[in-house]
Amino acid sequence: MAEATSTQRLQLVEDWAADVAVFRGVPWGKAMMWIFLLSDTFIFSCFLTSYMTVRMTSAEAWPNPSEVFALEAFGVPVPLLLIAIMTFILISSSGTMAMAVNMGYRRKRVGAALLMVVTALFGASFVGMQAFEWYKLIVEEGVRPWGNPMGAAQFGSCFFMITGFHGLHVSAGVVYLLIVAYRVWRGRYEEKGYDIVEITGLYWHFVDLVWVFIFAFFYLW
Amino acid sequence: MAVEAQVPYQEAIDVHHPHSWLARYWFSQDHKVIAIQYGITAIGVGLVALVLSGMMRLQLGFPDSFDFIDPEAYYQFITMHGMIMVIYLLTALLLGGFGNYLVPLMCGARDMVFPFVNMISYHVYFVSVLILLASYFVPGGPTGAGWTLYPPQAILTGTPGVDWGILTMLVSLAVFIVAFTMGGLNYVTTILQARTRGMSLMRMPLSIWGIFMATVLGLLAFPALFVSAVMMILDKTIGTSFFMPAISSLGEQLDYSGGSPLLFQHLFWFFGHPEVYIVALPAFGIVSDLISTHARKNIFGYRMMVWAIVAIGVLSFIVWAHHMYVSGMHPYFGFFFATTTLIIAVPTAIKVYNWTLTLLRANIHMTVPMLFSIAFVITFVVGGLTGLFLGNVIVDVPLSDTYFVVAHFHMVMGVSPILVIFGAIYHWYPKMTGKMLDDRIGQLHFWITFLGTYAIYYPMHYLGFVGVPRRYFANGEMAIIDESVILLNQGITIAALIVGVAQILFIWNLIYSYYRGRDSGPNPWKATTLEWQTPETPPRHGNWESRLPTVYRWAYDYSVPGAKDDFIPQSEPSAGEREGAPLA
Numbered sequence: 001m002a003e004a005t006s007t008q009r010l011q012l013v014e015d016w017a018a019d020v021a022v023f024r025g026v027p028w029g030k031a032m033m034w035i036f037l038l039s040d041t042f043i044f045s046c047f048l049t050s051y052m053t054v055r056m057t058s059a060e061a062w063p064n065p066s067e068v069f070a071l072e073a074f075g076v077p078v079p080l081l082l083i084a085i086m087t088f089i090l091i092s093s094s095g096t097m098a099m100a101v102n103m104g105y106r107r108k109r110v111g112a113a114l115l116m117v118v119t120a121l122f123g124a125s126f127v128g129m130q131a132f133e134w135y136k137l138i139v140e141e142g143v144r145p146w147g148n149p150m151g152a153a154q155f156g157s158c159f160f161m162i163t164g165f166h167g168l169h170v171s172a173g174v175v176y177l178l179i180v181a182y183r184v185w186r187g188r189y190e191e192k193g194y195d196i197v198e199i200t201g202l203y204w205h206f207v208d209l210v211w212v213f214i215f216a217f218f219y220l221w
Numbered sequence: 222m223a224v225e226a227q228v229p230y231q232e233a234i235d236v237h238h239p240h241s242w243l244a245r246y247w248f249s250q251d252h253k254v255i256a257i258q259y260g261i262t263a264i265g266v267g268l269v270a271l272v273l274s275g276m277m278r279l280q281l282g283f284p285d286s287f288d289f290i291d292p293e294a295y296y297q298f299i300t301m302h303g304m305i306m307v308i309y310l311l312t313a314l315l316l317g318g319f320g321n322y323l324v325p326l327m328c329g330a331r332d333m334v335f336p337f338v339n340m341i342s343y344h345v346y347f348v349s350v351l352i353l354l355a356s357y358f359v360p361g362g363p364t365g366a367g368w369t370l371y372p373p374q375a376i377l378t379g380t381p382g383v384d385w386g387i388l389t390m391l392v393s394l395a396v397f398i399v400a401f402t403m404g405g406l407n408y409v410t411t412i413l414q415a416r417t418r419g420m421s422l423m424r425m426p427l428s429i430w431g432i433f434m435a436t437v438l439g440l441l442a443f444p445a446l447f448v449s450a451v452m453m454i455l456d457k458t459i460g461t462s463f464f465m466p467a468i469s470s471l472g473e474q475l476d477y478s479g480g481s482p483l484l485f486q487h488l489f490w491f492f493g494h495p496e497v498y499i500v501a502l503p504a505f506g507i508v509s510d511l512i513s514t515h516a517r518k519n520i521f522g523y524r525m526m527v528w529a530i531v532a533i534g535v536l537s538f539i540v541w542a543h544h545m546y547v548s549g550m551h552p553y554f555g556f557f558f559a560t561t562t563l564i565i566a567v568p569t570a571i572k573v574y575n576w577t578l579t580l581l582r583a584n585i586h587m588t589v590p591m592l593f594s595i596a597f598v599i600t601f602v603v604g605g606l607t608g609l610f611l612g613n614v615i616v617d618v619p620l621s622d623t624y625f626v627v628a629h630f631h632m633v634m635g636v637s638p639i640l641v642i643f644g645a646i647y648h649w650y651p652k653m654t655g656k657m658l659d660d661r662i663g664q665l666h667f668w669i670t671f672l673g674t675y676a677i678y679y680p681m682h683y684l685g686f687v688g689v690p691r692r693y694f695a696n697g698e699m700a701i702i703d704e705s706v707i708l709l710n711q712g713i714t715i716a717a718l719i720v721g722v723a724q725i726l727f728i729w730n731l732i733y734s735y736y737r738g739r740d741s742g743p744n745p746w747k748a749t750t751l752e753w754q755t756p757e758t759p760p761r762h763g764n765w766e767s768r769l770p771t772v773y774r775w776a777y778d779y780s781v782p783g784a785k786d787d788f789i790p791q792s793e794p795s796a797g798e799r800e801g802a803p804l805a
Binding site for chain 2: 021029038057146157
C-alpha cells in the first residue's frame with residue numbers, strides 16, 4: 001500500500017515534469033471544465049461566506065429555518081420536507097448522470113442520451129420545486145429580498161440571491177444536458193469519442209455538490 | 222511515426238483562413254488577431270484614462286482655474302481613471318493582449334485550445350468597454366465613488382453618478398469578468414495541456430510562467446469582485462442590505478439595516494490584492510525575457526524565478542486586508558496581514574536580485590526594450606521600498622490616505638507594468654508586423670516617459686509625508702498646505718501633461734512604423750524563444766508549418782561558450798539529441 005502511494009507520487013512528479021501535457025490523456029475540454037469549476041467554486045464560496053458574515057452582523061434575529069421551510073403534510077407542518085425531496089431528486093440525478101457517462105464510454109449512445117434526458121428531467125423538476133418554494137415564501141409568507149415578517153432582512157436577500165444563482169446553474173445545466181444528449185443521440189461524437197458526456201457530467205455533479213453546501217448552510221444551520 | 226501518435230493535438234485545431242475583412246479582423250479565431258484586437262481596444266480606452274488623469278492634474282495644480290472641473294466631475298475622473306487603468310487597460314492588455322499573443326507561440330501550439338471561445342472572449346470584453354464608456358452618456362454621468370467603490374457612500378445620494386453610473390460600472394465589471402474567464406480558461410488550459418514536444422514546464426520562458434500564474438490568480442480572484450458587484454447591484458436596485466447598515470442620509474432615515482460595509486471591503490480586496498499581481502506577474506515574466514535577450518545572457522536563477530512567481534501568486538491571496546488597516550477591523554488581523562505582506566517581499570526581492578545579477582557583467586545592448594526593462598527594475602525597487610512603509614500597520618496609519626499611498630501604488634503597479642508593456646511592444650512589434658519600430662522616436666519616448674514619471678511621482682512622497690490627503694478636490698486653507706505643496710502640485714501637473722502628450726510619440730511610432738518601418742526579418746533581436754523561429758513573420762494562422770517545432774533546451778541559451786552564434790534557439794537540437802527523445 002505504502003509502495004503504491006510512493007509510485008503515485010512519483011507519477012505526479014513525472015506528469016508535471018513532462019512535455020506537452022501535465023494531465024496525460026485528459027482531453028482539453030475536460031481540463032478546461034475542471035479549471036472553470038475551480039473558478040466557480042470561488043464564486044459560490046464568496047456567496048456563502050458573505051451570507052455567513054451578514055447573518056452574524058445583522059442586528060435582528062435570524063428566522064428559524066425549520067419553521068420557515070416547513071411544509072404542511074396531512075395537517076402537520078413537517079420541517080424541511082420539500083427540501084428533502086428536492087435534495088433527494090438532485091442526488092438521484094447525479095446517479096443517472098454517472099450511468100450516462102458509463103453508457104457513453106461503452107458507446108451505447110442511445111442509452112447515454114436517454115439517461116442524460118432523464119437527468120435533465122430530474123434537474124427541471126428540481127427547478128420547478130424551487131419555483132414552488134419561492135412562490136410559497138413570497139406569496140404566502142411574505143418574504144421579500146428587502147425584508148420579511150420573521151426577522152432579519154438579510155435572510156430573504158441571501159436566500160433569493162444564493163438559491164437563485166444556484167437555480168440558474170441548474171437551469172443552464174438542463175439546457176446543456178439536452179443539447180449534448182441530442183448530439184449524442186444523433187451520433188455526432190462517434191469519431192471523437194464520448195468524453196463530452198463526462199465533461200457535462202462534471203458540471204452536473206458540481207452543481208449537485210454546491211447544493212449540498214447550500215442545503216447544509218441554509219436549511220440545517 | 223510513433224512519436225507523432227503521442228501528439229494528436231497537432232491536427233486537432235481546425236485552422237480557418239477566412240477572406241472577407243470582417244471575418245479576418247473582427248470574427249477572427251486566430252489568437253494573434255485577437256491579441257491585437259485586445260491590445261488596440263485596451264490602449265484606446267487607456268488613452269481615455271490618460272486624458273482623465275490630465276484633467277485631475279489640471280485641477281490639483283491650478284485649482285479654481287477651470288470652470289468645467291467641478292467636484293463631481295473630479296470624482297468621476299478619479300473613479301474612471303483608476304478602474305480603466307487597472308482593469309480595462311493593464312489586465313486586458315497584459316493577459317488578453319500579450320497572453321493571447323505569446324502563449325501559443327511560445328508554447329509551440331497552433332492556437333489556443335478553444336479558438337472560438339477565445340474570439341467570444343474579446344467580443345464580450347469589447348461590450349464591457351462599451352458599457353463602461355456608456356456611463357458618460359447616461360443621466361448623471363459615471364460614478365464618482367472612487368475605484369474601490371466602497372459602500373455605503375457609493376450608492377447614496379451625494380455621490381456623483383448614483384442613479385446610473387454606479388450600475389453601468391458594476392454591470393461592466395461583471396461582463397468583463399465573464400470575458401476574462403473565457404480567455405483565462407483558454408490560456409491556462411493551453412499552457413497545461415497543449416505545449417509542443419520537449420516543452421516541459423521548466424523549459425517555458427518566464428513570460429509564460431508570469432502569464433500563467435497571473436491567469437490562475439485572475440480565475441480565483443475575480444469571483445470575489447463578481448459576487449460583490451452582484452450584491453451591490455441588488456443593494457442599489459431592489460433595496461437589499463448586504464453592505465448597507467442602518468443609515469440616515471441628508472437627515473432622512475433610509476430603509477437599509479443590518480448590512481456590513483466591511484464585508485464589501487474584504488470581498489473587494491480579496492480580489493483587489495491578487496489583482497495587483499495579476500498585473501505584476503506578467504510584467505515580471507516579460508521583463509525577465511527582455512533583460513535576458515537584450516543582455517545576451519541567461520537569466521540568473523531560472524528555477525528560483527519560477528518558484529518566486531508561484532510563491533508570490535500563492536501569498537497574494539493572504540495579504541488582502543493590508544488595504545484595510547484603518548477600516549476598523551480587529552488589530553490582530555492587522556498583525557497577521559502585516560506579517561504575510563512582509564513575507565511576500567522575500568520572493569519579490571529574489572526576483573529583483575536575479576534581474577540585477579543577470580545584468581551584472583552582461584553584454585548589455587542599450588536597445589529601447591532594454592532601456593524600458595532597466596527603468597522597470599529601478600521603478601519597481603522604488604515602489605517596493607515604499608511598500609515596506611505601508612505594509613507595517615504602525616507606519617501605515619499616519620500615511621494612510623495621503624499622497625504617499627498615491628505615489629506608492631502608481632510607482633509599483635502603474636508605472637512599472639506600463640514600462641514593461643512599452644518595452645514588450647518595442648520588443649514584439651517586429652514579430653507582429655514584420656517592421657521595426659523607429660529607434661530614435663523610441664529613445665525620445667522612453668526618456669520623456671521615464672524621467673517624467675519620476676517628476677510626477679517622486680514629489681508625491683513628500684506631499685504624503687507633510688500630510689496632503691488624497692482624493693481631495695481642493696486643499697483649501699489647511700495649515701499643511703504651504704507654499705512648497707502648491708509649487709510641487711503645479712510642477713507635477715506640468716510634468717504630467719508633458720508625459721501625457723509625449724505618448725503621441727508612441728502612437729505615432731506604432732502607426733508610422735507599420736507603413737514606413739524598416740523590415741525586421743524573422744528574428745531581429747536574435748532571441749531563442751519559439752515565437753522568433755516561426756516560418757513566416759508575422760506568423761500566419763496556425764503559426765507553424767505541417768510539423769510543430771520540437772524543443773530541446775530552455776529559453777535562455779545566450780552566449781553559450783563554443784556555440785556558433787551567441788544564442789541557440791529552443792528548437793535547435795544539440796549534437797547528441799538530434800535523433801533521440803527530446804527529454805533525456
